[in-house]
Amino acid sequence: MVTPSILVIEDDIALNQLLVQTLRNADYDVEGVACLAEARRHLSAHEPNLILLDCRLPDGYGMELFENGNRTLPPVVLLTAHGSVREAVNAMKAGAVEYLVKPIEIDDLELTIQRVLETITLREDYQFCKSQIEHQHCKRMVGQSESMRRVHDLIRKVAPTNMSVLIHGESGIGKELVAAEIHKQSERAHRNYVALDCCSLQEKLFESELFGHEKGAFTGADRQKEGLIKVADGGTLFLDEIGEIEPNIQAKLLRVLETKRFRRVGGTNDLSSDVRIVAATNCNLEEMSEEGTFRQDLFYRLSGFVITIPPLRERREDIPELVEYFLQYHNFSRRVNKTISPTAMKELIAYDWPGNVRELKNVVERSIILAGHKTQIHPEHLIFSTSNKKKKEMGFELSFDHQPTLEEIEKHYLKLLLNKYSGHRSKVAQISGVSERNIYRLIKKYGLQTIATGPDYYM
Numbered sequence: 001m002v003t004p005s006i007l008v009i010e011d012d013i014a015l016n017q018l019l020v021q022t023l024r025n026a027d028y029d030v031e032g033v034a035c036l037a038e039a040r041r042h043l044s045a046h047e048p049n050l051i052l053l054d055c056r057l058p059d060g061y062g063m064e065l066f067e068n069g070n071r072t073l074p075p076v077v078l079l080t081a082h083g084s085v086r087e088a089v090n091a092m093k094a095g096a097v098e099y100l101v102k103p104i105e106i107d108d109l110e111l112t113i114q115r116v117l118e119t120i121t122l123r124e125d126y127q128f129c130k131s132q133i134e135h136q137h138c139k140r141m142v143g144q145s146e147s148m149r150r151v152h153d154l155i156r157k158v159a160p161t162n163m164s165v166l167i168h169g170e171s172g173i174g175k176e177l178v179a180a181e182i183h184k185q186s187e188r189a190h191r192n193y194v195a196l197d198c199c200s201l202q203e204k205l206f207e208s209e210l211f212g213h214e215k216g217a218f219t220g221a222d223r224q225k226e227g228l229i230k231v232a233d234g235g236t237l238f239l240d241e242i243g244e245i246e247p248n249i250q251a252k253l254l255r256v257l258e259t260k261r262f263r264r265v266g267g268t269n270d271l272s273s274d275v276r277i278v279a280a281t282n283c284n285l286e287e288m289s290e291e292g293t294f295r296q297d298l299f300y301r302l303s304g305f306v307i308t309i310p311p312l313r314e315r316r317e318d319i320p321e322l323v324e325y326f327l328q329y330h331n332f333s334r335r336v337n338k339t340i341s342p343t344a345m346k347e348l349i350a351y352d353w354p355g356n357v358r359e360l361k362n363v364v365e366r367s368i369i370l371a372g373h374k375t376q377i378h379p380e381h382l383i384f385s386t387s388n389k390k391k392k393e394m395g396f397e398l399s400f401d402h403q404p405t406l407e408e409i410e411k412h413y414l415k416l417l418l419n420k421y422s423g424h425r426s427k428v429a430q431i432s433g434v435s436e437r438n439i440y441r442l443i444k445k446y447g448l449q450t451i452a453t454g455p456d457y458y459m
């Protein structure tokens, strides 16, 4: 184990030497300085694990060290004069983790330092474990129903090949999770996995995001930029909502699939990238290709291998496992230990889940909060997006205390639909009669990102 390092900042030379020597005898790696200027110099080159800081120094108050720029200081134990309680309180408020009152007892000093260092180690270990668990939870695919076993089987079979894959399924069903799994189980796993939502950006920006651009290709292109196709060279590029891409980009994407070649926006040189494309959609691409809104040749290229994820309401046997999984995840991150009552579980299984797994995840998280101090989640803690059941399904009301502008009506209506359908954007698009791309634009325009739940990269 690395020896913990300590910086002693104390202007009383005798005390400084005593502290340094005592702590060195206790096997710490210790340096001593006598003023703020020296401390700042030392800290610009070293990162001690802990600082012992005198309150008053010849060139200022010890606490001024906290105000010094953005650099995060290691934990500070303040050395205060006997009787200056106010100073100690202010120090703790400013960020010191402990204080020691002079004259300093050696036993006290050693114990305090040991305790502070132990707390830091525990906190670091906790953060590490938490991030590991969160990471695993983000990635793990749960569900042992027959249809999900088939999905797993298809992933296992297609992952090692280099085939393009088209993932089909309703919004919030886990398409991105399947794409990530294909990458993880492929030989490309050690290279980049890059995800891009095809309706998150306006056409020109999307094109430049995908293919990159040359300097001067358009206003604002002040330097050459690498596109995601290149960034994912050797790896996997996941294109979500592929049905939304414009015909011009469809043609360029087809070229990448056929020849692995492309050009940056504004460029004349052919570039190449060995990228595997995994695409997802909740549209009927076949129908779109027959109607002429999606290139047929691109559809055929992409649909060489299709994985369809059935909606949650068609594989209700997965619900208990998913509920337990999300419960465990949210219990852990909220440091509680809630269980679910059999009646609440029954309701979850019976519900139709228009927002699929994403909606289930949200309902479980909300139920933990609503259960408050109760250890068990009951039906009254479950709030579904279509709550008040079907009774208000057909009607809606917008009320204003003034004559609203059209924009205000648009914003309120969008907000109402997003709330009603748990941020299920394709449903909102379908009901309001505009494309999903437009729904995205409106969500951004009216700052409703927090209601529109979806993968982070959308917003």
Ligand SMILES: Nc1ncnc2c1ncn2[C@@H]1O[C@H](COP(=O)(O)OP(=O)(O)OP(=O)(O)O)[C@@H](O)[C@H]1O
Pocket (backbone or CB within 6 Å): 138, 140, 141, 142, 143, 169, 170, 171, 172, 173, 174, 175, 176, 177, 178, 240, 282, 357, 358, 361, 454, 455
């Ligand atoms: N089988 C599953 N096991 C565990 N978590 C899941 C599963 N399916 C979906 N999820 C979780 O549900 C949420 C939505 O999943 P994901 O983003 O993959 O859906 P999507 O189909 O790509 O959605 P969209 O159509 O909106 O892009 C994510 O938090 C994901 O981790």
